[in-house]
Amino acid sequence: MQDSIFTPAVAGMQASAIREIFKMLGVPGMISFAAGIPAPELFPAKEWAEINHKILTERASGALVYGTTEGYVPLREYIKEQCTKKGIYKEDVDELIITSGAQQAIDLSAKVLINPGDGVICEEPSFIGSLNSFRSYGAKLYGAAIEDDGICIEEVERYLKKEKNIKFIYTITTFQNPSGVTMSLEKRKKLLALAQQYGVFILEDNPYGELRFRGESVPAIKSMDTKGTVIYAGTYSKTLAPGLRVGYISARKDIVDRVTVVKQVNDVHTPVLNQMMVHEYVTNYDFDAHIEKCAKIYGERCDLMLAEMDKHFPKECTYTRPEGGIFILCTLPKGTDTKVLMQKAIEKKVAFVPGATFMLDLDQPSNLFRLNFSVTTPESITKGIAILGEVIKEYLQNL
Numbered sequence: 001m002q003d004s005i006f007t008p009a010v011a012g013m014q015a016s017a018i019r020e021i022f023k024m025l026g027v028p029g030m031i032s033f034a035a036g037i038p039a040p041e042l043f044p045a046k047e048w049a050e051i052n053h054k055i056l057t058e059r060a061s062g063a064l065v066y067g068t069t070e071g072y073v074p075l076r077e078y079i080k081e082q083c084t085k086k087g088i089y090k091e092d093v094d095e096l097i098i099t100s101g102a103q104q105a106i107d108l109s110a111k112v113l114i115n116p117g118d119g120v121i122c123e124e125p126s127f128i129g130s131l132n133s134f135r136s137y138g139a140k141l142y143g144a145a146i147e148d149d150g151i152c153i154e155e156v157e158r159y160l161k162k163e164k165n166i167k168f169i170y171t172i173t174t175f176q177n178p179s180g181v182t183m184s185l186e187k188r189k190k191l192l193a194l195a196q197q198y199g200v201f202i203l204e205d206n207p208y209g210e211l212r213f214r215g216e217s218v219p220a221i222k223s224m225d226t227k228g229t230v231i232y233a234g235t236y237s238k239t240l241a242p243g244l245r246v247g248y249i250s251a252r253k254d255i256v257d258r259v260t261v262v263k264q265v266n267d268v269h270t271p272v273l274n275q276m277m278v279h280e281y282v283t284n285y286d287f288d289a290h291i292e293k294c295a296k297i298y299g300e301r302c303d304l305m306l307a308e309m310d311k312h313f314p315k316e317c318t319y320t321r322p323e324g325g326i327f328i329l330c331t332l333p334k335g336t337d338t339k340v341l342m343q344k345a346i347e348k349k350v351a352f353v354p355g356a357t358f359m360l361d362l363d364q365p366s367n368l369f370r371l372n373f374s375v376t377t378p379e380s381i382t383k384g385i386a387i388l389g390e391v392i393k394e395y396l397q398n399l
């Protein structure tokens with residue numbers, strides 16, 4: 001009799017602490033900095049209602065039947081065109097498939113590439129949804145630290161030199177989750193050169209890149225790649241609505257071919273109605289103005305949060321100053337445990353995500369924690385950060 005009915009790859013996987021925290025968010029008066037989503041009040045709900053009505057009145061049968069696995073043709077063409085402009089899609093070498101969010105883009109890429117025991121180098125801390133996907137295929141994860149200008153290149157190079165099993169490097173290049181950090185152009189070039197030198201892929205995940213409220217945009221690594229090294233995952237989750245589940249992969253044709261076959265057995269295709277809705281929005285409404293509006297509001301909320309943190313957080317707590325996206329990462333002195341801090345904060349009705357969630361070893365205490373600024377109102381930011389400042393000071397004093 002087996003000890004566990006589950007495969008070793010999934011038996012050790014833990015539920016996201018973020019989902020656990022969500023259970024507490026219903027408590028009246030709780031101020032949550034734990035979210036990982038765009039502000040729901042900025043979803044273009046009125047437009048979605050119009051669009052939905054139009055599609056279901058004029059093209060219901062097309063919207064409700066099975067679609068092709070590669071994606072709804074007009075949306076796919078639109079995304080190819082947009083990605084061509086950014087150099088992320090190159091007609092002669094690449095193919096593009098629409099996926100059910102970036103999560104599926106990452107998971108299917110991992111599924112077609114990872115053999116049990118293969119290595120994946122990732123930023124540490126990183127997005128748990130991706131780390132768990134890699135784990136589920138039996139990957140061995142190697143964490144490289146995040147610096148102010150992105151992944152530590154020396155650590156990546158050390159792993160590439162030493163470990164012979166590396167299949168790809170996973171990176172969230174712009175406004176990284178959870179740090180908010182953006183990889184510099186210089187590092188992007190170095191990372192690509194290293195990947196090509198050692199013959200490994202790069203999985204470039206860029207869900208937040210369009211939400212820039214400061215500074216100059218930096219080209220995607222994929223745009224500098226002429227050798228089919230980079231697999232690029234994009235999504236409409238953070239700009240339009242995460243519940244629609246519309247994302248995509250732009251990558252070498254043979255990789256996308258395999259992903260297509262695998263997607264057929266996963267979910268056949270991304271819901272056609274949702275793809276039509278996204279297509280209708282991006283072609284008939286002012287998508288650029290919508291993104292600009294969201295980025296402006298997130299910029300104001302980020303600035304307010306940073307100003308309140310400067311006022312209320314003790315100097316022992318340092319933090320990133322993002323130029324876009326939705327997250328700030330805070331660092332407490334070594335030896336602290338932000339899971340313990342979280343319990344104390346929750347008692348005072350403030351929630352955040354402790355750093356252990358984003359680490360390779362989920363059981364090790366972490367001195368990091370993530371704050372989200374996109375979902376909270378300015379009033380809640382002011383009130384919640386003042387409370388959190390007090391909780392942190394008290395926690396550090398009683399260590």
Ligand SMILES: Cc1ncc(COP(=O)(O)O)c(C=O)c1O
Binds near residue numbers: 205207
């Ligand atoms: C870094 C990162 N990648 C991918 C995803 C998944 O996005 P999607 O909703 O498009 O599946 C998220 C969502 O939080 C994320 O933070």
